[in-house]
Amino acid sequence: MKRLIMTDLPNQSIDYPADGVRYKLRIYESDLGFLYDIYIDDAAIISGSRLVIQFPLIPSRYLEVGNFIILNDFDSLVNAELMYFSIEDLANARQTA
Numbered sequence: 182m183k184r185l186i187m188t189d190l191p192n193q194s195i196d197y198p199a200d201g202v203r204y205k206l207r208i209y210e211s212d213l214g215f216l217y218d219i220y221i222d223d224a225a226i227i228s229g230s231r232l233v234i235q236f237p238l239i240p241s242r243y244l245e246v247g248n249f250i251i252l253n254d255f256d257s258l259v260n261a262e263l264m265y266f267s268i269e270d271l272a273n274a275r276q277t278a
Contacts, residue, residue, distance in 0.1 A: 182270050185263040200247050
C-alpha cells in the first residue's frame with residue numbers, strides 16, 4: 182500500500198507508474214459532484230464515473246492490476262488521502278478476508 186499526494190483542489194490529475202503499468206487518474210468537479218477518469222497505459226477504463234470516497238476506483242474486471250481508494254472521514258477531497266494498493270496488497274487482503 183502506498184500513499185500518494187493529492188491536493189485539496191477539485192480538479193487534478195495524477196500519473197503513477199506501478200506493477201508494470203502506467204496509471205493516470207483525473208478527478209474533476211461537475212454539477213453531479215466529483216467525477217473521475219482512469220487510464221491504464223493510455224487506455225481509458227473509466228470515464229466520467231462518480232467519485233465515491235472509501236470505495237475502490239478501478240472496477241473488479243481489472244483485477245489483474247492494482248487499485249486506488251480515496252480515504253477521508255467526509256465526502257470531500259479536503260484532507261483526503263489517495264491510497265494505491267498493489268496486486269500483492271490485493272491478493273493478501275483476499276487471503277485474509
